[in-house]
Amino acid sequence: MENGAAPTAKPVIVAIDGPSGTGKSSTSKAVAAQLGLSYLDTGAQYRAITWWMVTNGIDLEDPTAIAAVAGKPEIVSGTDPAAPTITVDGVDVAGPIRTQEVTSKVSAVSAVPEVRARITELQRSLAAGADKGIVVEGRDIGTTVLPDADLKIFLTASPEARAARRSGELKGADVHATREALIKRDAADSSRKTSPLAKADDAVEVDTTELTLAQVIECVVTLVEEKRAGK
Numbered sequence: 001m002e003n004g005a006a007p008t009a010k011p012v013i014v015a016i017d018g019p020s021g022t023g024k025s026s027t028s029k030a031v032a033a034q035l036g037l038s039y040l041d042t043g044a045q046y047r048a049i050t051w052w053m054v055t056n057g058i059d060l061e062d063p064t065a066i067a068a069v070a071g072k073p074e075i076v077s078g079t080d081p082a083a084p085t086i087t088v089d090g091v092d093v094a095g096p097i098r099t100q101e102v103t104s105k106v107s108a109v110s111a112v113p114e115v116r117a118r119i120t121e122l123q124r125s126l127a128a129g130a131d132k133g134i135v136v137e138g139r140d141i142g143t144t145v146l147p148d149a150d151l152k153i154f155l156t157a158s159p160e161a162r163a164a165r166r167s168g169e170l171k172g173a174d175v176h177a178t179r180e181a182l183i184k185r186d187a188a189d190s191s192r193k194t195s196p197l198a199k200a201d202d203a204v205e206v207d208t209t210e211l212t213l214a215q216v217i218e219c220v221v222t223l224v225e226e227k228r229a230g231k
């Protein structure tokens with residue numbers, strides 16, 4: 001080693017996939033913060049492009065209409081896990097992308113191949129530019145976006161646990177209706193032709209139903225540290 005300098009750690013790429021409400025965002029943010037890595041919420045990017053389409057009156061029942069404008073909005077993601085940001089054409093959309101309207105329409109938009117190609121390119125470039133490494137969470141990160149990730153995790157949980165977690169967030173929301181909406185969105189995301197929600201063959205599956213968030217975070221941090229140590 002020249003000048004006795006300490007070796008610089010190789011950037012580590014972590015892919016976390018799974019259905020809605022399994023804890024991907026909370027886990028990824030915490031793991032990235034704890035390990036000094038960047039963090040990317042790819043669902044927020046699909047929500048942002050959906051928000052733009054809704055705002056601009058695009059017919060979301062028509063995949064050709066969606067494909068025709070997929071390249072128009074400029075979507076920028078801030079990857080600091082302590083303060084992730086998302087803008088569309090310079091407008092902060094962190095709030096508006098979480099509405100029921102966007103949630104109910106995002107699967108139709110994200111199924112369009114031109115949308116996926118556009119967003120996948122953004123994701124790969126953000127991952128390549130993360131000096132220390134990055135935790136990227138979504139549905140197709142381990143299978144399609146970053147197939148060479150150093151570590152792939154696939155989070156699962158029972159529909160009941162996921163619905164209870166989500167309705168806890170959406171204060172007062174009916175657990176049954178939330179459960180039905182989750183199941184419908186997962187079915188759409190899993191059955192689309194282009195890069196569906198799926199576990200990569202080499203992903204580690206973690207069932208979070210009976211685990212606390214702190215336990216899931218600890219489990220993933222340990223797996224990253226083991227990878228880094230070459231175990």
Ligand SMILES: Nc1ncnc2c1ncn2[C@@H]1O[C@H](COP(=O)(O)OP(=O)(O)O)[C@@H](O)[C@H]1O
Pocket residue numbers: 018019020021022023024025026027165166169208211212213214216
């Ligand atoms: N293991 C867990 N136990 C209990 N609640 C959890 C757990 N993991 C996440 N949560 C909570 O569930 C909700 C959904 O988690 P989130 O990380 O947004 O899931 P996802 O990104 O997979 O949709 C959040 O309110 C979060 O605090």
Ligand SMILES: Nc1ccn([C@@H]2O[C@H](COP(=O)(O)OP(=O)(O)O)[C@@H](O)[C@H]2O)c(=O)n1
Pocket residue numbers: 019020021025042043044046047106107108110111137138139140141185189
């Ligand atoms: N890598 C990804 C991430 C999200 N998505 C789409 O974006 C939607 C919203 O993702 P999200 O992660 O914000 O969803 P939540 O489970 O957090 O509600 C999903 O239902 C998918 O339709 C995708 O297609 N591919």
